[in-house]
Amino acid sequence: MRRLSQILPAFWIAAACSNGPPAADPREPPWVARVNGEAITQQEYELFLHQQDMEESLALAADSEDSRKLKRDLLERMIDTRLLVQEARRHFFTVEAKEIDREVERVLGQYPPEQVEELLRKQRLDRDGFRRQTEQLLLIRRLLEQEVIDRQAVSREEVEKYYQTRLQEFVRPEEVRVRQIVTRTEAEATALRQKILNGASFEDLARQYSLGPEGKRGGDLGFFSRGRMPPTIEQAAFEMWGGRVSAVVASPYGFHLFQLVERRPARTLSLDEARTEIQRRLLEERAKEAETLYLRTLRERSNIERDLNLLDRIH
Structure with missing residues (x-):
């Protein structure tokens, strides 16, 4: 059986980390770093700098220690991203084209079609470039999920200890669940209120007439506590009794009708109620620590070169 050092490329078992580049090849594009022999070019760095909206900060701090620190942190x-992509490829992770397409559609689909091209232009990307970046992010996500996140666990005892030592975090203020109908005119709201008092369904009328986006849900705003809504809306919501309909309430958004669905008094969540949230918090903390350690290990076994002289000249 061959030894590991005979199977793996040499750069995976190297531990050297140099701050100065070797003699430059005149045919090679200028690079600010090389990660296991793979260049991060000056052009790539400047594009990433632009995409992070840091150009203005660097200009303000030009030729200062702050500028150098910002550029080196970036x-x-x-380097971390390149290490993770390399490691994903070393594990033979791949992302299917249809998965990349779905993620591209999910991200770009959050914007009106007429804004997408402008957003890409501001990022100095075309659709192919955005797709390549998306593929890298999905590769990294798959690597971290399998090698780091999915390996974390939280015990029942840890959850209980977290709950007992941070009980105050699970105190919930009084909350109300309210439906609303929003109209353009006071006359419309008054007419709808009379229909409800005569027995019409608040939910049905909200679906038919409300201007608010929650209208399609029967006007359901969900639960909220004090301080989460505009004062006029909050006052009407918290002064109502269950099932009753408010008077017409005017606001900058139009004219409102409210119906109280449910009221929750202030209380402390039980351990069972808080368990899922506590597990999520602990797993996130643990995964963050594990990701830091994972990256540190990748760095220790990698060959990383930096051209800090070139980096300092970039403005």
Whole structure:
């Protein structure tokens, strides 16, 4: 059986980390770092710098220690990304084209079609470039999920200890669940209120007439506590009794009718109620620590070179 050092490329078992580049190849594009022999070019760095909206900050701090620190911190982030992509490929992770397409559609679909091209232009990307970046992010996500996140666990005892030592975090203020109908005119709201008092369904009328986006849900605003809504809306919501309909309430958004669905008094969540949230918090903390350690290990076994002289000249 061959030894590990005979199977793996040499750069995976190297531990050297140099701050100065070797003699430059005149045919090679200028690079600010090389990660296991793979260049992060000056052009890639400047594009990433632009995409992070840091150009203005660097201009304000030009030729200062703050500027150098910002640029070096950004370079280290790029090095981390390159290390993770390389490790994903070493594990033979791949992302299917249809998965990339779905993610591209999910991200770009959050914006009106007429804004998408402008957003890409501001990022100095075309759709192919955005797709390549998306593929890298999905590769990294798959790597971290399998090698880091999915390996974390939280015990029942840890959940209980977290709950007992942070009980105050699970105190919930009084909350109300309210439906609303929003109209353009006071006359419309008054007419709808009379229909409800005569027995019409608040939910049905909200679906038919409300201007608010929650209208399609029967006007359901869900639960909220004090301080979460505009004062006029909050006052009407918390002064109502169950099932009753408010008077017409005017606001900058139009004219409102409210119906109280449910009221929750202030209380402390039980351990069972808080368990899922506590597990999520603990797993996030643990995964963050594990990701930091994972990256540190990748760095220790990798060959990373930096051209800090070139980096300092970038403005």
